[in-house]
Amino acid sequence: MEQLLLRxxxxxxxxxxxxxxxxxxxxxxxxxxxxxxxLTVYILSIWNDPDTCNTPPPGMEETL
Structure with a gap:
């Protein structure tokens, strides 16, 4: 299920x-x-990646 959740x-x-x-x-x-x-781990990993730190995950733009 974890892989599906990540997708x-x-x-x-x-x-x-x-x-x-x-x-x-x-x-x-x-x-x-x-x-x-x-979701929290995913978001934190994006924020810590210099290549994606300014790009929220899809669907999260309005919640961040």
Missing amino acids: YISGIASLQERREVMVWIEADPKHKVEYEDL
């Missing part, structure tokens, strides 16, 4: 994959926590 977070997941992630997140509160933890 979702990075904006490259297909429509079917995005739906699968949303169903998985909504199925269990622990899944939402796992997703949020991975």
Whole structure:
């Protein structure tokens, strides 16, 4: 599931994959926590990469 979540977070997941992630997140509160933890790591890794530090992940532009 981690690879699918990373595809979702990075904006490259297909429509079917995005739906699968949303169903998985909504199925269990622990899944939402796992997703949020991975999202945080992803965002921090982008901010620490000099090549991408000014580019938020897709869908996050308005939340940052």
